[in-house]
Amino acid sequence: MRKDSFILPEGVIYLDGNSLGPLPAAAMQRLKSTVADEWGELLIRAWNKAGWMQMPARLGDRIAPLIGAPEGSVMVGDTLSIKVYQALDAALKLRPDRNVVLSDNGNFPSDLYMAEGLLKTIGRDIELRVVAPEAVADNVDEQVAVLMLTEADYRTGRLHDMAMLTRRAHEAGAVTIWDLAHTAGAMPIDVDGCSTEFAVGCTYKYLNGGPGAPAFIYVRPDIADSIDPGLSGWLGHAEPFAFDLEYRPAPATERMRVGTPPVLQMAVLDTALDVWEGLSMQDLRDRSITLSELFIKRVEKNCPQLKLMSPRDPQQRGSQVSFAFDHGYEVMQALIARGVIGDFRAPDMMRFGFTPLYLDEGDIKRAVAILTEIMDDEVWREPEYGRRSLVT
């Protein structure tokens, strides 16, 4: 759909855009201008003259339509882990008389770790209740202060029903936080329609913002002015350059800013967001389903040793597909050596991401042909594909 907007290495079929999106073709030119013309020439003046200071809000406004959020409700900054912490701290303050944070064991571990850290820091006794994904709905009760989930499982792509679970949580009086790391830029999301209080996400996966690109946080507009920010940094102050000794939060989502934003990463993200102009998220989703269905069908026919770990119903999964195999690690190494880049999650899961922005049916067919050859040749018996650490 936008293949020319990216630079991909010759001979590579990139099925890992769910982990790190590829390089937007315009990124380098933009960096040159930000570095040479803005930092180099304007120096400190660039904070005003080049609009650096407004970038967190401006980029938030560019992400907003991709997740169904209104203007002014999304702020960019920090890392996703920090944004999870910030959202959970704010959410718990909205329910001071409840004592359970409900999540599931399909959540990305860092979300659970950040919750664990925050609950230890908070004095009062709050339980982090981690249940199976299918048990979430039944565990929403009157004790639950916050329901905190990731929409798509990072291993299998299994989707939660965000609208239903949010409704269920609200009926029980709980606040919701949705982590959109594996869905933002992959499929339509409607944070406004489902009325979640908070959403967070990252921009280096499907949004192609580059390695370590900043995260984002959404706060529902009707409660934004009543949020009490725990990470009360100076750039979330009502008047940062008054240098008051006491914190007064800025209006609405501006208060979710913390420290000095990463200008170079934001410049690249800004360019990456250009790719979405004029694109329909529903079209993208339809194309993604076509690709993943094709992949599953051919893999199951040609590589019967591999076991599908993702939901078979495409409406139940995000834009990624996982297959389990005892020698999955070795097979993935062999795939990568042949230019088909996916990744691996212990103990035995091969992950493949489907990003129609730069992948078409031809890519998928070739990827499966290469995988089939690897399986037919039983290359996992070759010592060169032994286990090493594989980072994604």
Add this chain to the structure above:
Amino acid sequence: MRKDSFILPEGVIYLDGNSLGPLPAAAMQRLKSTVADEWGELLIRAWNKAGWMQMPARLGDRIAPLIGAPEGSVMVGDTLSIKVYQALDAALKLRPDRNVVLSDNGNFPSDLYMAEGLLKTIGRDIELRVVAPEAVADNVDEQVAVLMLTEADYRTGRLHDMAMLTRRAHEAGAVTIWDLAHTAGAMPIDVDGCSTEFAVGCTYKYLNGGPGAPAFIYVRPDIADSIDPGLSGWLGHAEPFAFDLEYRPAPATERMRVGTPPVLQMAVLDTALDVWEGLSMQDLRDRSITLSELFIKRVEKNCPQLKLMSPRDPQQRGSQVSFAFDHGYEVMQALIARGVIGDFRAPDMMRFGFTPLYLDEGDIKRAVAILTEIMDDEVWREPEYGRRSLVT
């Protein structure tokens, strides 16, 4: 001392490196290689193959000698505000039976804001006691859990005696956190020698890491393994890629990592740190004092309307000098219009930073000549220099 290592605009005398350091000459080339060769070509594999995953520790090890810290004790990441929060949370856990955080009204406001936010999140009753800088020593008592100070005042450059106050705090049983934002890269620092438990700092001022470059945190090695991280993100986990559901901290300072690090900003910072190779911090400090003494002497002779707000004794101030004047804002605008870039802090303070890496006596003399002309011409009466927001 290293003028060729930076790109400065023609005709500019840059006296604001204390706010945002200028562009290192090698930065663009390094970004090209990180973006095109690493992100573009290696894609997800760059986390291992290009060493991205190890950068926070590797950059920490490059900053360590500049602040007198041993190898393995400094970690790069996040923003300074986040690092202050992280240090204070950890420090308070070391003194669970004390109930005062002591700081001063010369601290950078964001440090106080972050403390305020953390104390609200923590259930137990802890007082943030903010005293005058000269009253700090007398306020260290047996109730103080943590003494949290910035070594150099951001407005005037006034220095705290870090060794003396740390000793004083330790005698009273308190833990110390030093914010080195305005001293790291400006003068010799000896975190190891003064035995502070924590230090934090930023890298976009005197270390020239670029706009929004990540911060750093130092933890004293003998206590690093007993720190209980509040911001317990996955990259501070003992085995991030095991994806356990429960947090187990990584050894030592690795546990101060949180989320996915900003690779592009780190690449530029890495290049900026090359400038320090083979440089003596004491030589740099001596040159900085020569420059600031020259500046003060000439300004006081030629511009008697300006009032020195920084300590007169160069040993009592960092690498910046401030002068107060009722029309300071207008004068600073006029200076900037003539290529002499400093900044302004309300209500009336003009700040000038002295960075011998790229400034020499000739620059200082010219800057004072231009300032003198502005004062002689009373340019603040000209409407074009009226007040607008000035961001630094």
